[in-house]
Amino acid sequence: MGISRRTFFVGAGAGAVAVLLAACTPEPAPNPTTAAPTPTPTAPGPTPTALPAKPAAFVRSAWSTDPYARGAMSFTAVGSSPADRETLSEPVESRVFFAGEATSDRPGTLSGAVSSGERVAEQVGVAAANGERIAVIGAGLSGAIAAARLRQTGFEVTVIEARDRIGGRLHTLDDDAWPVPPQLGAWLLSPDDSEVQQRIALHDVPVEALDGELALTDAGSVEAPDAAPLEAAIAWAEPRPADAPLLDALTESGGDPDDPDTAAFLALLAATTGADAAELSAWFPPKAPDLQQEAAVGDLRDFVAGPLDDIKLLRSTTVVGIAYDDTGVSLRLGTGEALSVDRVVVTVPLGVLKDEGIEFEPPLPFSHRGAIAALGMGDVETIWLRFDDVWDTDAAFWHVVGGDAVIRSWINLAPATGENILVGRVGGEAARAFAQLSDDEALAAALASLAWFLPPAQ
Amino acid sequence: MTGGADRRWRRLAALSWWHPAVTGSLRLATAATCVVALIHRLFWGLSSNTIAGENFFAYLTIESNIFFVVVWTISAFDAFHRQTDPRWLVLLRTVALSWTTTAGIVFAFLVWQAGERAIRIDVPWSDQLLHFFLPAFAIVDWAFAAGRRPAPWRVVPIVLAYPLVWAAVTMWRGTLIGWYPYYFLDLRQISGPLEFVLTGGAALGVFAVVSVALVLISRRRYARRGMRVSPSPRRP
Numbered sequence: 001m002g003i004s005r006r007t008f009f010v011g012a013g014a015g016a017v018a019v020l021l022a023a024c025t026p027e028p029a030p031n032p033t034t035a036a037p038t039p040t041p042t043a044p045g046p047t048p049t050a051l052p053a054k055p056a057a058f059v060r061s062a063w064s065t066d067p068y069a070r071g072a073m074s075f076t077a078v079g080s081s082p083a084d085r086e087t088l089s090e091p092v093e094s095r096v097f098f099a100g101e102a103t104s105d106r107p108g109t110l111s112g113a114v115s116s117g118e119r120v121a122e123q124v125g126v127a128a129a130n131g132e133r134i135a136v137i138g139a140g141l142s143g144a145i146a147a148a149r150l151r152q153t154g155f156e157v158t159v160i161e162a163r164d165r166i167g168g169r170l171h172t173l174d175d176d177a178w179p180v181p182p183q184l185g186a187w188l189l190s191p192d193d194s195e196v197q198q199r200i201a202l203h204d205v206p207v208e209a210l211d212g213e214l215a216l217t218d219a220g221s222v223e224a225p226d227a228a229p230l231e232a233a234i235a236w237a238e239p240r241p242a243d244a245p246l247l248d249a250l251t252e253s254g255g256d257p258d259d260p261d262t263a264a265f266l267a268l269l270a271a272t273t274g275a276d277a278a279e280l281s282a283w284f285p286p287k288a289p290d291l292q293q294e295a296a297v298g299d300l301r302d303f304v305a306g307p308l309d310d311i312k313l314l315r316s317t318t319v320v321g322i323a324y325d326d327t328g329v330s331l332r333l334g335t336g337e338a339l340s341v342d343r344v345v346v347t348v349p350l351g352v353l354k355d356e357g358i359e360f361e362p363p364l365p366f367s368h369r370g371a372i373a374a375l376g377m378g379d380v381e382t383i384w385l386r387f388d389d390v391w392d393t394d395a396a397f398w399h400v401v402g403g404d405a406v407i408r409s410w411i412n413l414a415p416a417t418g419e420n421i422l423v424g425r426v427g428g429e430a431a432r433a434f435a436q437l438s439d440d441e442a443l444a445a446a447l448a449s450l451a452w453f454l455p456p457a458q
Numbered sequence: 459m460t461g462g463a464d465r466r467w468r469r470l471a472a473l474s475w476w477h478p479a480v481t482g483s484l485r486l487a488t489a490a491t492c493v494v495a496l497i498h499r500l501f502w503g504l505s506s507n508t509i510a511g512e513n514f515f516a517y518l519t520i521e522s523n524i525f526f527v528v529v530w531t532i533s534a535f536d537a538f539h540r541q542t543d544p545r546w547l548v549l550l551r552t553v554a555l556s557w558t559t560t561a562g563i564v565f566a567f568l569v570w571q572a573g574e575r576a577i578r579i580d581v582p583w584s585d586q587l588l589h590f591f592l593p594a595f596a597i598v599d600w601a602f603a604a605g606r607r608p609a610p611w612r613v614v615p616i617v618l619a620y621p622l623v624w625a626a627v628t629m630w631r632g633t634l635i636g637w638y639p640y641y642f643l644d645l646r647q648i649s650g651p652l653e654f655v656l657t658g659g660a661a662l663g664v665f666a667v668v669s670v671a672l673v674l675i676s677r678r679r680y681a682r683r684g685m686r687v688s689p690s691p692r693r694p
Binding site for chain 1: 509564565568569571572581632636637638639640641643644646647
């Protein structure tokens with residue numbers, strides 16, 4: 001293919017370090033190459049094939065502009081706490097129930113969606129009489145799990161989905177151009193997601209381990225930055241009388257968010273939580289990004305379709321209003337129709353609730369409105385690139401350190417799947433900006449982010 | 459109406475006056491398009507599993523458009539064969555057009571309301587045809603095609619009777635199956651009897667205004683004289 005080769009060497013510490021990645025300022029700013037961090041000296045190593053200028057195929061997500069998602073996952077914003085999630089999972093007048101990742105203790109994960117679906121089914125089971133008509137709004141993972149449980153219990157269940165597809169924020173693309181089907185939503189599993197892994201295995205979805213890190217600057221590979229500055233910030237905030245943004249805690253505790261190492265960590269944090277450090281609570285910080293993960297590399301749609309089998313499902317049906325009293329619930333649909341049920345399970349993303357995409361009549365109690373307002377909805381966008389050529393590195397997690405790359409966090413699927421696929425992840429404000437780009441601009445930004453993987457101009 | 463405007467109307471109307479086959483063919487085409495849209499809408503509802511599928515024949519829009527197809531097909535053949543529509547056909551056309559037009563106006567309002575909340579509503583092209591484009595085209599036909607007598611005022615109560623009966627049946631059926639094609643028929647969606655009367659009254663008001671407007675259009679001074687030109691040469 002006439003592509004020249006260039007040496008990469010995985011720094012000695014890469015892969016041994018928990019988390020890392022490099023970002024500079026969140027806003028694009030001119031960034032002289034001299035501003036790059038001092039690279040750790042690296043020894044000459046094997047030569048990977050440089051990436052071609054154009055991928056053979058690419059797809060990307062747009063959760064932040066999706067009216068039925070309005071974000072990718074919830075996060076615990078400064079001033080809020082896990083108690084807000086518990087509040088949100090409380091039924092309202094035994095008629096309106098909430099589920100979804102935002103109501104779980106594992107926000108933003110498949111496990112959180114599953115456990116919330118099971119929890120809500122139990123709550124409804126306690127409140128409802130046998131044979132009652134139950135509506136589940138949202139055919140995502142939590143809605144599907146809840147519906148299946150309720151159906152088993154003997155209720156008359158109707159699932160209402162606004163999109164013309166099921167799955168919600170679990171979105172496998174079905175496209176023959178991809179040997180590994182692209183996942184635009186949730187698809188990564190941590191070691192503590194073993195229950196979900198077992199469920200996925202039931203649907204014959206292959207799961208592969210992702211391992212190893214590679215952190216690059218313009219001058220070669222460096223050690224992956226560690227979480228120490230953030231840990232110091234969290235320790236600083238802990239005894240304070242009030243919660244503070246994680247970013248403030250970082251600065252106050254002597255950290256420097258502009259330091260390429262720290263910025264790298266913050267970019268990875270944003271790509272995995274959807275939130276920038278300025279938005280995150282220092283009291284209730286997210287779990288450190290996990291880089292010993294498993295990836296679902298097959299079609300995940302059956303994971304949701306399975307539980308929904310034989311359950312009445314209305315697609316392309318948008319609920320815009322929920323009127324409830326002590327005798328029942330009436331759902332108002334976008335087409336002006338109304339659906340009367342005994343109880344309703346609301347699994348719509350937190351972003352939809354925050355934007356008042358559904359009007360409640362009477363309004364939800366202060367406790368619920370307070371929780372919805374306090375919790376944050378984060379943005380993560382994903383871009384999948386498939387190349388014709390291979391590159392020689394066994395590292396699954398790539399980090400771009402320093403410079404002005406838009407996408408600093410990449411997952412290399414080649415070691416796990418043998419397919420030359422790179423998955424870029426971007427979070428927070430950068431994700432919202434990325435979602436606004438046209439496809440051409442997004443592709444250009446993605447490839448520019450990989451510039452250090454390209455051969456030097458001859 | 460000034461003389462100038464009158465002439466302009468006449469010139470427009472002449473577009474279809476010059477040959478009744480044009481009017482008849484356009485009406486047949488309209489009815490055929492409506493049939494295609496109804497069939498697409500039926501299969502869209504069934505395939506997307508929306509609630510529209512199983513309740514297809516319970517929608518006021520669908521019922522009135524089926525009636526519209528029948529009436530417009532009759533009036534197409536009428537245009538081929540007669541110079542002036544019989545009175546019963548004028549009555550049927552006014553009624554059909556009042557129902558489909560009102561269904562379109564109410565639907566447009568509801569979708570606009572949802573759009574105000576930044577909710578994207580997926581409206582299939584057949585729904586857009588049935589609610590907007592077909593009634594609009596049929597109104598142009600009503601206004602300009604020749605051969606239509608002035609519509610009688612008694613169409614107004616006839617137009618109003620159907621939605622009243624339909625609403626009563628729908629509300630009774632709603633208590634059984636939990637589905638209401640218009641939200642305000644579900645009493646839990648509204649604050650009380652006052653809002654029900656106001657909203658229902660507003661919807662009925664649209665029916666009344668539309669039918670009155672259609673009657674008035676048919677009674678325009680220059681419109682009364684309209685007679686289709688005979689295709690045969692015996693007419694001067």
